[in-house]
Amino acid sequence: MDLKIVLLGPPGCGKGTQAERLVAEMKFTKISTGDLLREGVRLGTPLGLEAKGYMEAGRLVPDELVIGLIKEKLAVTHGPVLLDGFPRSLEQARSLEKLTRIDMAVDIQVNEDKLVHRIVMRRSCKSCGAVYHLEFSPPKHADKCDKCGGELYQRSDDTEQTVRARLKTYKDQTLPVSQFYREKGVLHTVDGEGSIPQVYERIMNTIKKG
Ligand SMILES: [Zn+2]
Structure with a gap:
């Protein structure tokens, strides 16, 4: 099976954690823009170097470049694929559709006040980027990453005010994306409230039902 799934959900919905479980337990290959950019820069691929230029200049990496990186990654990936953090806009969804067929878009939904609390x-982690939650997925040792021992910190933009602004931006950009997949008949919404295992089970059931 070479299922290609797009994982959608607002910041703080637990998407990253769920994606990691799908990778660990279902052998999904996760493709996230952040990882792709970091990998491209680290390997010094032509697209990676180009992206590095934009990032160093503090500019947004253009969609075509990100799509190029996704294309390269898909070419060397076998088995089921999970896209996390992409597409974020209708334009990106359309570009992605030209590149490959998306079998399913899973949209994790959580009430806004709960999201703010979560975030x-x-x-x-300062070193590897792993994300923890003091209540739902706390690190084994305070302020220390379970995976690499790196230092944990709170992002300066994880305050209530910036979170609400981010959620609004997310909604404005991503509603057209879920609408796009709904029209294609591949959108599935999942209730993102409850524990991590509960939400994971809902996602699994959704994927199994197709
Ligand atoms: Zn780490």
């Missing part, structure tokens, strides 16, 4: 409790 302000979030901590990230």
